[in-house]
Amino acid sequence: MSNMKTPGVYIVENSAFPNSVVEVATAVPAFIGYTQTASQNNRSVLKKPTRICSMAEFHDIFGVGANLRFGFAEAADEVSNNVSFSEKHYSVSTSGNNYRLYQSMQMFFLNGGGPCYIVSVGDYTTGIAKDALLAGITILLNEQEPTMLVIPDAISLTAADCYMVQQQMLMHCGGDARSRIALLDVHNGFQDEDDSVAAFRAGVSNKGIGDFGAVYFPWLNSTLVSDTDIDFGYLTEEGKATLRAVLNEELGRPDVTSDLGKLLADLTNNKTYADEFKLKDIDRTLRSKSVIYKALIQEVSRQLNLVPPSGAMAGLYTMTDNCDGVWQAPANIEVLGITSPALKISDEEQETLNVDINGKSINAIRSFTGKGNLVWGARTLDGNSVDWRYINVRRTVIMLEQSIKLAVKAYVFEPNNAQTWSSIKSMISSFLTSLWQCGGLVGATPAKAYSVRVGLGETMTSEDILDGDLRITVFVAITRPAEFIEIAFQQQMQKS
Structure with a gap:
């Protein structure tokens, strides 16, 4: 040691273990919408991402739901949502703005939700505006923790404006942030499947960003109001x-x-x-x-009680991540707090939802006798992609990317030499081994589940080192859901 000048005994503690990769949170949704109030500790949190952990906190900061009023008028003929008497038909319809964030928060916590972010873009005295919701998306760019994006108030806009907001949600998740997934609702998703689903697919593009979004259909009949x-x-x-x-x-x-x-x-x-x-x-x-x-x-x-499913799905994502892990597909699980889906979907009808010629897969929520109301789909909006077809695959890779990215930041400006490469490889390998032991990676041994490559002649050239580039390649085998199970039966000849 260069500082040893006085005779004596000096103690030196050497690090025996490399830095570790810490798994980032995977179940922290961000909700954007309108609230009754937006005040915390007498300070306005309007248009400011605010972290809460319970419905009680939501009530303290953002108040309660809006007092929705209904029109009741005679209709010329039999219409949907009608009440009939003495051969006359009457329509019952909402009057004014239908703010849906509060309902979605109730469904979120009812289905296992936990910590989340709320971005209030206005109160109940202002109309639901596309530009305000889009501004809320921009506000989230500087927030690192959220891993899901939900905007339930988008479906209260006109169909064209709703699709524009949802398109921007996909652009935000798949283009700007690349660390979160958008949960989308089908506009008028309580009406005929052919019309509402076809309109959604025509209005929202999945090109290059569809794997960062998931869509659920139909809406749900909840039990929030008696x-x-x-x-x-x-x-x-x-x-x-x-x-x-x-x-x-x-x-x-x-x-x-x-x-x-x-x-x-x-x-x-x-x-x-x-x-x-x-x-x-x-x-x-x-x-x-x-x-x-x-x-x-x-x-x-x-x-x-008719609610869009995105809030409940955010809660189910959270529950699945906490109980099983982000690599578990959020499907074949019961939606709580509902009596039934708004529409009944058969196997034949789900075929066109699950597999689409343009890859715009839509996950069904279905009612099964004796099993309840189940999420019966696990695909992203990029259903034709072999790499990113499944929600759990995309979300697991997001978790891996963000976790490793944060850990490797410790090596920025370190010497680009064999010692650094060895430390990085050891750190990432240890993390992936832990993930494999938990069931997040597939393989009989760790070597078959993943590999990490870094070094001169392996991932870098001499020119890369001169330019200050340190390149790491990680191969992983992600757990994929058994979406289609085939059981074959064949008769055999009598043997006794």
Whole structure:
């Protein structure tokens, strides 16, 4: 030692082990949308990525969901989402902006969600705008931790604007960040499969970036809102007027001096029924006496509980990663908090969803007798790619790339020599061995599951070293799901 000048005994501690690769988090989604408030510790977090770990934290910082109102009007003929009475048809439809972030957060935590980021781009006094959601995507560029991107409010836009936002989500994940995957919903994914899926495939391109996105269909009938929590207060003033006319016709115009008659006479005004008429008592009375009112409440409940699947899928990704590992395909698992998918899909119908001529695979959520409502697909939006067809393969490689990238940063500006190469190779090999032992890589031995190459004449030339380039090549055999299982049966001759 050059600093030993005084006679004595000196102790030197030598490092026996190389640096290690630490596996990065894989289940941290980022949600972009509109919230009631955006304040943390009396400071605004509007348009600022905010990390939360529970629904309670969401309530503290971002408030609750919007008070959605419904229109109730006579329709010219039988329409979808309708209520019928005396050969007349009535449409029930949402009035104003349908903010969906709050619902998606409920489904996320209900299905196993954990830490996540929220980017609030506005409150409920502003309309849902494409530009605001796109700005939210840009804000996330400087955040390193998120590994999923979810924008449930995109489906409340027009179809064209929704597809534009979803296209930018794919561009962000597959072009700019390359460290996260986009979870997409099908616009109007509760309607006919042929129409909604065809429109999605025509509106969103997967060229070069499809493996960074996954799509789920159809929407889900959730249990977030109970029928008992809904009353005529959910109707617009115009809707109340229509309801009063329908109830007068159905109930035979009750005496205006009776409690029911007073209710019908005042149904369209702004009185506080909870104080003056005991709202819940009147609601129960209408439910017992009016068929049309009961059907109306059920239809409002159905629409309130109709949710896009991306929030629930983000939760299931998180649960799968935490329980089994990112290399496990997030499929053949039950979606919690729902009664059924909005549409029933058969084996024949799923064929066109799962395998598409342009590779735009869409994962189905299906109901199976005795098994529940299962995620029945594990493909990315690049379903024709042999390399990146499966969601777990793409997400595992993202984890490997980001983990190794962060670890190798410690060797920037180190001597580009054999000692450095050996340290890097040992560090990466140790990490991949651990991954192989957990089942993330396939092979009878570590040597068959992966290989790491680095060095002069192997991955670099003399010119590379002179230029300051250190090149590492990693080969890995990723676990792939058994998507198609064939069982062959053949008769044999009697032997005894």
